[in-house]
Structure formats: structure tokens, C-alpha cells
Amino acid sequence: MEERRRAGTAPLGLGARLATGMVLLALVMVSVNLRPTITTVVGVMNQVPGVFGLDPALLPLLGTLPVLAFGVSGPIGPWLARRFGTGRAVALALVVLALALVVRVLVPVLLLPGTFLAGMSIMTASVLVPQIVKANHGTGWWTGLCTMGFGLGAALGAGLVQPLQHVLGGSLPWALAVWAVPALIGAILIHRSGGAAADAATSSPTGDASSTIVGRRPAEPLRKQRTAWAVTAFFGLQAMLYFAITSWLAVYLVSRGIAAAESAALLAWFSLAGLPASLLAPVLAGRPGVLKILAPGLGLSVALALLGVLAAPSELQFLMVGILGVVQSAGFGLAMALVVIRSDGPQSAGRLSAMSQGFGFALASLGPLGAGLLHTMTGGWDVTFWVLALEAVVLAGAGFFAIRGPLVSVEQAPAPVEPGTEATLVG
Incomplete structure (x- = not known):
């Protein structure tokens, strides 16, 4: 009987570990997507005026827009998490990021608005990463892998944009738009695995989905x-x-x-x-x-x-x-x-x-x-x-x-x- 009980519980333990690993993988994939929007453009800034018809005087604004968007969009993430759940909120942010990355380069007049929207999407996802880590009782390794993902994404964005441009027949718009693909992959992963624990934690004021405290201030x-x-x-x-x-x-x-x-x-x-x-x-x-x-x-x-x-x-x-x-x-x-x-x-x-x-x-x-x-x-x-x-x-x-x-x-x-x-x- 004891052997059967152990045999029945072992797969559950393995399933729990697999689920935890999928959450961590999803978080790292999300983090990798939160910097290429900036570094891909910085790496080809000298080409932007000629390709997109942008006034060279507006180049500093193009570089500053994502950071400005970060500063004004911080509350959006928690608001979306309360309405739709944390995993869905991050997934939605990455889908909007993917759309913004495509639209801003295929419709040149939307280069600046699209960059600002991309910055808002990045911030919306970014502020929820620590919440998911906390809800899953993630260790310092979790936070470390996520922060390393930020740096890795920044390095990949700066380092790969010109090789991608060469592979794609010299098209700078497509070399920038292709970064929508990893954003969509991140959205799928986090939607399927990343938000369950955080959603349960946010379903009641105490962080416990199954109970409510009466007599609290x-x-x-x-x-x-x-x-x-x-x-x-x-x-x-x-x-x-x-x-x-x-x-x-x-x-x-x-x-x-x-x-x-x-x-x-x-x-x-x-x-x-x-x-x-x-x-x-x-x-x-x-x-x-x-x-x-x-x-x-x-x-x-x-x-x-x-x-x-x-x-x-x-x-x-x-x-x-x-x-x-x-x-x-x-x-x-x-x-x-x-x-x-x-x-x-x-x-x-x-x-x-x-x-x-x-x-x-x-x-x-x-x-x-x-x-x-x-x-x-x-x-x-x-x-x-x-x-x-x-x-x-x-x-x-x-x-x-x-x-x-x-x-x-x-x-x-x-x-x-x-x-x-x-x-x-x-x-």
C-alpha cells in the first residue's frame, strides 16, 4: 500500500517541478523581450532618417520615448492584473508590444507613436515580473535569471540587428519587425504557465484565494x-x-x-x-x-x-x-x-x-x-x-x-x- 502511495505521488512531484520550470522559462523569455525595442534602434540610428523619413532633429526624441513611456505607464500593469489576472496581463502586454514593433516600422508615420506604445507595453510587463516571482516563491536565482534576461535581450538587440538586416535583403524595417516573433512566443509561454500562482494570490486582499479576512483595516x-x-x-x-x-x-x-x-x-x-x-x-x-x-x-x-x-x-x-x-x-x-x-x-x-x-x-x-x-x-x-x-x-x-x-x-x-x-x- 505504501509503495502504491509513493508511486502515485511521485508523478505529482515531477509535474510540480515541471510546472515551476515552465514558469521560470516563461519569465526569462518575457525578460529577454523587454530591451531589444530600444537597443535595435540605437544600433542603426544613423540609418533611421533615410529609411523612415524622420527629421534628424527628432532622433534624440526617438531614443528617449521608451524611457518616457516607462515613467508614465507604471500603474497599468497592476490594474490589468487585477482585471484579467497576472499571466494574461503580461501576455496582453507582449502581444501589444509585438503589434507596436511591426506597425512602427511598416507604417513610417507611426514610428514615434509606435515606439512610445512599445515602451508602455514593456513597462506593463516589466512591473509584473517581480509579482510573479514573489507569488511562486522564487529564489534569488529566479530574479537573477530575469535580470540577466534583460541584459541578454539588450545585447542581442544591439548585436543582431545589422546581421538580420543583411539576411533579410538589406531591409531595415523587417530587421526591426522580426523582434515581434520572440515577443509572441513570450506571450504564449507566460499565458500558459506564468500567472497561475500570482492570479491566486491576487484574488483576495490577503493573498489567499480561498479565504477573506473580516475585521481588517x-x-x-x-x-x-x-x-x-x-x-x-x-x-x-x-x-x-x-x-x-x-x-x-x-x-x-x-x-x-x-x-x-x-x-x-x-x-x-x-x-x-x-x-x-x-x-x-x-x-x-x-x-x-x-x-x-x-x-x-x-x-x-x-x-x-x-x-x-x-x-x-x-x-x-x-x-x-x-x-x-x-x-x-x-x-x-x-x-x-x-x-x-x-x-x-x-x-x-x-x-x-x-x-x-x-x-x-x-x-x-x-x-x-x-x-x-x-x-x-x-x-x-x-x-x-x-x-x-x-x-x-x-x-x-x-x-x-x-x-x-x-x-x-x-x-x-x-x-x-x-x-x-x-x-x-x-x-
């Missing part, structure tokens, strides 16, 4: 929770640094006498060098003792790496740019991990993700503009790099406060009860 609004603001500040500052660095690093290196092609290669190296760090940072963050050092330490490391790039001779830039890529990517991995670690449930993770990424990317959009203005005003790069290093020190402070204080919660909290009464669990 609403949690304190996110805007009044200091941990939420510290996590948001950390996310926004690291994103601001990232976009400032990626926008101007190659230009700075050229000003140091490095050839344009080599400078572009160093910018690609900046992204590739950081991939392992974006995987490992969330894993290490799962250890409280390490997290206490990691959160503020990364900000200080970014500051030192920026000053190292500023001071290093051309011969050492490969090393210094690589170090900067490692610590900067680790900062992004930690920012995503903090959303999961510092929230007390799936709903809280989703709301904190929307707040931190929404406000964070709105702040990040100022990074390239601010760095460029400082360079123009001073006629050099010293002040720009020192200001960015100072910002990284502020990032360290945000990390210090983000790991202290109470967990972020939007769940219902127990209400004060009169003597002789108590909250009742029904369901």
Missing part, C-alpha cells in the same frame, strides 16, 4: 511607507546612471582618442561584462548578512568605477569599462531583487514594482539629458563624471535605507479590536 498607502521610497530611489538612481553611461560613454571614449569602432565595442563590452553580475547580485542579496554590505557597497563601487574610467589611460579602458559594467549591472539586479525581498506578498511586490519602476524610469530619463548639458556647459567630461560619481554615493545611501525598516505592504492589516471581540476568518 487597509494598509498604509505606499506613498507613506519610507521603505517603498528608499527602494524607489535606489531603482531610479541606478537607472539614471545606466542611461547616462550608455548614452555618453562611447562619445567620451572617442574624445579620449579611441577610434569610434573601438569605442562602440567597449560600449558593448560594458553590457556583456555585467551579465554574470546581474545574475549573481539577486542571489547574494538573499543572504541578509551580504545584503547589508551589498546594498550600500554597490553605490560606492559605481562611484569608484566612474572615476576610474575618467582617470584611466586609453590602454586600461577595457579593464575599467568592464569593471563599471559589472558593478552597474549588479546594481540593476539588486534593484529588482529589492522589490521582491522588501515586499511582504505578491500584491505588494506588484505595487512596489510599479512605483519603483514608474518613478524610477521617470527620473532615469533625466540622466542622458543632464550628463549632456553638463558636458556642453563645461566643455569637458570631468564635471560630468564627478557629478555621476556623487549620484552613485547617493545611490549607496538609498541602498542603506532600502534594507532597513518594515517590509512594504499593501495587504490588509489587522484592525484594532474591542475587548471581547476578534477578527473572524471566513471562507
Whole structure:
């Protein structure tokens, strides 16, 4: 009898592991789709005016539109998740992303609106990734694989767009539109496997689909929770640094006498060098003792790496740019991990993700503009790099406060009860 019982339960265990693996695969596939929209265009920006008839003066706007869309569309993801379920919300966002990628290049007049819509779709999916991780009790490896997926998608988008253009007979529109295919694959995977646990967690205020708590009061609004603001500040500052660095690093290196092609290669190296760090940072963050050092330490490391790039001779830039890529990517991995670690449930993770990424990317959009203005005003790069290093020190402070204080919660909290009464669990 015992042997039969074991034989009957073994397949269930295997099925559960398979289902968990499918959720993780779906999340990684979603993450890979959330950066090529930006990096594919950046890699062929010089061709855009001629192919799509865009005024060259609007090229900076084209590069900034996705980040601006990130900043205004943060609340859409949680709203869609409450209405349709988390998996369906992410799948819908990826379907809209695929349509936007096709329409913006096949109908040239829609290049700018389509890019903005693509940015909104990316943000809608992005803010729900931590919610699904939290609902599935994902470890730091889950967050790490997702953040590495972001970096991998960015690298693939930048590196493959020109080879794809060559394979597709020199057609830039089709080389950009083909990225709709992995978006649709991601939509299918996440719809079939990725949202079940998160949907169950969001079906009741307590995160338990089978019960409702009576006699509870609403949690304190996110805007009044200091941990939420510290996590948001950390996310926004690291994103601001990232976009400032990626926008101007190659230009700075050229000003140091490095050839344009080599400078572009160093910018690609900046992204590739950081991939392992974006995987490992969330894993290490799962250890409280390490997290206490990691959160503020990364900000200080970014500051030192920026000053190292500023001071290093051309011969050492490969090393210094690589170090900067490692610590900067680790900062992004930690920012995503903090959303999961510092929230007390799936709903809280989703709301904190929307707040931190929404406000964070709105702040990040100022990074390239601010760095460029400082360079123009001073006629050099010293002040720009020192200001960015100072910002990284502020990032360290945000990390210090983000790991202290109470967990972020939007769940219902127990209400004060009169003597002789108590909250009742029904369901």
C-alpha cells in the first residue's frame, strides 16, 4: 500500500517541478523581450532618417520615448492584473508590444507613436515580473535569471540587428519587425504557465484565494511607507546612471582618442561584462548578512568605477569599462531583487514594482539629458563624471535605507479590536 502511495505521488512531484520550470522559462523569455525595442534602434540610428523619413532633429526624441513611456505607464500593469489576472496581463502586454514593433516600422508615420506604445507595453510587463516571482516563491536565482534576461535581450538587440538586416535583403524595417516573433512566443509561454500562482494570490486582499479576512483595516498607502521610497530611489538612481553611461560613454571614449569602432565595442563590452553580475547580485542579496554590505557597497563601487574610467589611460579602458559594467549591472539586479525581498506578498511586490519602476524610469530619463548639458556647459567630461560619481554615493545611501525598516505592504492589516471581540476568518 505504501509503495502504491509513493508511486502515485511521485508523478505529482515531477509535474510540480515541471510546472515551476515552465514558469521560470516563461519569465526569462518575457525578460529577454523587454530591451531589444530600444537597443535595435540605437544600433542603426544613423540609418533611421533615410529609411523612415524622420527629421534628424527628432532622433534624440526617438531614443528617449521608451524611457518616457516607462515613467508614465507604471500603474497599468497592476490594474490589468487585477482585471484579467497576472499571466494574461503580461501576455496582453507582449502581444501589444509585438503589434507596436511591426506597425512602427511598416507604417513610417507611426514610428514615434509606435515606439512610445512599445515602451508602455514593456513597462506593463516589466512591473509584473517581480509579482510573479514573489507569488511562486522564487529564489534569488529566479530574479537573477530575469535580470540577466534583460541584459541578454539588450545585447542581442544591439548585436543582431545589422546581421538580420543583411539576411533579410538589406531591409531595415523587417530587421526591426522580426523582434515581434520572440515577443509572441513570450506571450504564449507566460499565458500558459506564468500567472497561475500570482492570479491566486491576487484574488483576495490577503493573498489567499480561498479565504477573506473580516475585521481588517487597509494598509498604509505606499506613498507613506519610507521603505517603498528608499527602494524607489535606489531603482531610479541606478537607472539614471545606466542611461547616462550608455548614452555618453562611447562619445567620451572617442574624445579620449579611441577610434569610434573601438569605442562602440567597449560600449558593448560594458553590457556583456555585467551579465554574470546581474545574475549573481539577486542571489547574494538573499543572504541578509551580504545584503547589508551589498546594498550600500554597490553605490560606492559605481562611484569608484566612474572615476576610474575618467582617470584611466586609453590602454586600461577595457579593464575599467568592464569593471563599471559589472558593478552597474549588479546594481540593476539588486534593484529588482529589492522589490521582491522588501515586499511582504505578491500584491505588494506588484505595487512596489510599479512605483519603483514608474518613478524610477521617470527620473532615469533625466540622466542622458543632464550628463549632456553638463558636458556642453563645461566643455569637458570631468564635471560630468564627478557629478555621476556623487549620484552613485547617493545611490549607496538609498541602498542603506532600502534594507532597513518594515517590509512594504499593501495587504490588509489587522484592525484594532474591542475587548471581547476578534477578527473572524471566513471562507
